[in-house]
Amino acid sequence: MKAITSIQNPLVKQLVQLKDKSRERRKTNTFLIEGIREITLALKGGYELETILFYPELFTSDQVKALTPLAINTIEISKEVYQKLAYRDTTEGVLAVTISKHHHITDLQFDTKTPLILVAEAPEKPGNIGALLRTADAARVDAVIIANPKTDLYNPNIIRSSVGGLFTNQVATGTTTDIIAFLKLKEIPVYCAALQASLEYHTQDFTKPTAIVVGTEATGLSKEWLEHAKQNIIIPMQGEIDSMNVSVAAGILIFEAKRQRGFK
Structure with missing residues (x-):
């Protein structure tokens, strides 16, 4: 399993842009979801997850497996990286890069x-x-x-x-x-x-x-x-x-x- 500990990591910088910039979300056709309930509802609504990122002190690898049994890219992240990517003040230690829908x-x-x-x-x-x-x-x-x-x-x-x-x-x-x-x-x-x-x-x-x-x-x-x-x-x-x-x-x-x- 891949791990990222630095906020200077290129992927982290890209995900910060994904969180903050509509242009980046449109360009990549992806977006970030934060929290267990929101990710669960997205899966129920037919959304496809691309990557799960989790901070192990708040959300364990076993919980990741329980959240989505599908074999998708999973990354363990440090507290600093998690705080950089998290949008909410109180959250649960897990985020998902998710593929957008078209909404026509x-x-x-x-x-x-x-x-x-x-x-x-x-x-x-x-x-x-x-x-x-x-x-x-x-x-x-x-x-x-x-x-x-x-x-x-x-x-x-x-x-x-x-x-x-x-x-x-x-x-x-x-x-x-x-x-x-x-x-x-x-x-x-x-x-x-x-x-x-x-x-x-x-x-x-x-x-x-x-x-x-x-x-x-x-x-x-x-x-x-x-x-x-x-x-x-x-x-x-x-x-x-x-x-x-x-x-x-x-x-x-x-x-x-x-x-x-x-x-x-």
Whole structure:
């Protein structure tokens, strides 16, 4: 088994770039996962691990074998190397270099005739994207689509804040135009969370194929979405503040749809 003890090792320098730089993740078609739960969920979600790195005082070679019985490249690393590569303050001593997926909207597959889809247009903060994915996992939506993404899905803060939800959801990205065309082709009506010409969200029938679309708190949804909506929907606000966090709003809308469907 190979061991790396120096943070000056070329592979370590490359992995630091993989952690920090979207460009490196795109170039190599790989990304870093940190933590037992996240790696386990990635494997369950069909991701292929390229290399496992572990700090033996926190994570043993026997645990590595139990985590993945497949014969993949395994590297023992020192505390200094681990601290250089780790993203979280509290973690479990194991990381995995993982092969990315493509996330094309044309790859989406639905096991039901009445899919429930969450669409988020141009979310900027990785933490918000992670929270959306976590909410989507809790509701077991059929897909999450990110329109006009501002960051790549394998940003470590997305993985961390989603608690591995990136791997448990069916996720796709694309332009607003392409996503609208896809939904139209699949005959999935669009419900936009917007202030203009809106009806209260609970008055709508979400038991049929449904795409719930949310935008950013700052700018809302683009005109293109509003022009193609079956109906704009609004969450009644009773306080002084006229907006809420996008993941909170999405959670309210999605779980109303789940309530109408008998949480199926």
